[in-house]
Amino acid sequence: MGSKAKGRAVMEVGADGVAVITIVHPPVNSLSFDVLNSLKENFDQALRRDDVQAIVVTGENGKFSGGFDISAFGGIQEGKDRPKTGFVSVEILSDTIEAARKPSVAAIDGLALGGGLEVGMACHARISTTTAQLGLPELQLGILPGFGGTQRLPRLVGLSKSLEMMLTSKPVKGEEACSLGLVDAVVSPNELLNTARRWALDILERRRPWIASLYKTDKIEPLGEAREILKFARAQAQKRAPNLNHPLVCIDVIEEGIVSGPRAGLWKEAQAFEELVRSDIAKSLIHIFFAQRGTTKVPGVTDLGLAPRQVKKVAILGGGLMGSGIATALILSNYHVILKEVNEKFLEAGIGRVKANLQSRVKKGNMTQEKFEKNISLLKGSLDYESFKDVDMVIEAVIENVSLKQQIFADLERYCPPHCILASNTSTIDLNLIGEKTRSQDRIVGAHFFSPAHVMPLLEIVRTKQTSPQVIVDLLNVGKKIKKTPVVVGNCTGFAVNRMFFPYTQAALLLVERGADVYQIDKVITKFGMPMGPFRLCDLVGFGVAIATGSQFVLNFPKRTYKSMLIPLMQEDKRAGETSHKGFYLYNDKRKASPDPELKKYIEKSRNISGVAIDPKLVKLQEKDIVEMIFFPVVNEACRVLAEGIAVKAADLDISAVMGMGFPPYRGGIIFWADSLGSKYIYSRLDEWSKLYGDFFKPCAYLAERAAKGTPLSSTSAQAKSRL
């Protein structure tokens, strides 16, 4: 094997006659073609050698395998690496490993995901540790298990459980895997290899069963029953993700194995895998996989060799919705938290919110009462700054008021130790303004959470020109510990997510004032894949927040904001969104939304104030046009965010859109999606609308430049870089 090989498998033969084949491909022992070829070579050798009687397969460094090498999908998609159909699933796993005359046992610690578990299932038995995670998460990447997983998992754990595991992409741990029949025994990590060796010899000597899982039948339901289960799974998959076809393809492949036998199933799986790998959905989801991991690589920050400092104790200012959510996220990850409020009443309410957040986990069975008690004991309330003298980080989460925040930061500078990170959860206000009255600019940073903070996965880390790289590295580490995906962005009004979000609602308001229908817009946007349309979202967020953040944008970007009075008019009439039971929709006590015919009168009034008329073209917009008129302004703003250097790379905006806005991941994020349509096309449409409907749609210079050259929006040419 050449020195440039991407991983390998190594074999060691013991005096007991057991060959241990170890997968070596850090960091997660993924299965590149080099690893797979080497695995086959080692197996062939082990089968030939007289001194080998049985085989154990394992992974280096306590990780069996994280599955097929996802970075190799690019080569397959481009047609560079295209092994012949069935090479891995039939030739290696079935005809070499499973059909061998010598028994093999998988010794699984750490991870056995995707192709990793599929290798394990081709062995004749599996031994795992309790902490090992075993699963087939391929659907998450827009593909299906392609190394026999669709055939072997149902035969090992039964149809219903295997469908659940594949459709949700969720792994199971060792103990559960054992009770399901996926593994044969659970042992401690230091007993793993020896148990597996003995097990392999026991199989050889017929003291343990020699099982080829592909041909097991005892767990598969009779055909009629199986078909009912599959029918139910199809209905559920369609309900959960109506725009996705690959879960249905996966179910068809499973069915083929049950109806026509596992060999037929294997071939159908191999063909379906080849097709799905090349689909736009897979390309988008694979892009999201790497983009998500790329957010923690920040040039000029994470490449300086800085180690994160330990953050043990965090103080939070403000126990409102955001502050209590942030406190919840932190105590869930074992941080000591001080929650500060201005009076007893607010403090009690704040602590009550944190308790309620945890209680809801207990009620759902996701947390034990014992863990609840342990977590809540980490939270202390405070009405003054006395206890701030040994905190490592403060997160300010009070209302969006510049002078209040300025005062708070001046106080923090006095009371907190000099190493303490001073973070603000502001969603719109310039951090330089917030820190104006201090001399601690190097430790001031934005920690912008999304509501509800203990649930939403994104954390926008906002740096000013003065924020030190050490502080960013520290916050990135806290983000990782509290299981958030952090995106590091530059300082400006609205940062990255809210700047992209703003035109989303504005475009919708512009359309409605010119005759488009509120409910049709929401329906089309939901069908596109957003969790809800712009109007339903405004109701959820509340008109107070919508107006407050809106006014920041009007103030800072007056030339390109669409100023509609529709929301303020409704608010004047005591319609404030879901909390007031009336907004763009009417809400019953169960928070179910229904359209409101009364809405017309507000729209007419705001149309008159804006001085615009109904445009017959906009009344009859096609679905595609609605999507484009709502999202192209978002793309336009994302381009500005890139051009200004607020985001370091386009992929960060893709993640921000997916995790902060709910943009469908299977469209790859906002810029990835835009590039799939082409910069020229987007430019021409925005240009056309700007002539008809004003500067709100005017394409920005970055977009115009890309369109003129026909280059993708994501590419960072020398010219674009120099503008950052």
Ligand SMILES: C[C@H](O)CC(=O)SCCNC(=O)CCNC(=O)[C@H](O)C(C)(C)COP(=O)(O)OP(=O)(O)OC[C@H]1O[C@@H](n2cnc3c(N)ncnc32)[C@H](O)[C@@H]1OP(=O)(O)O
């Ligand atoms: C034919 C087959 O059926 C098809 C398949 O097998 S498809 C692959 C199925 N496997 C998966 O989907 C697992 C994907 N990986 C994961 O879920 C997670 O990475 C994990 C649970 C393995 C580890 O998580 P965690 O410890 O948080 O580390 P994480 O940062 O995600 O990954 C560590 C590194 O390994 C890389 N990596 C993880 N899994 C990989 C894979 N299967 N292929 C290539 N690289 C992988 C990551 O990109 C990351 O690289 P980086 O350090 O350069 O950014």
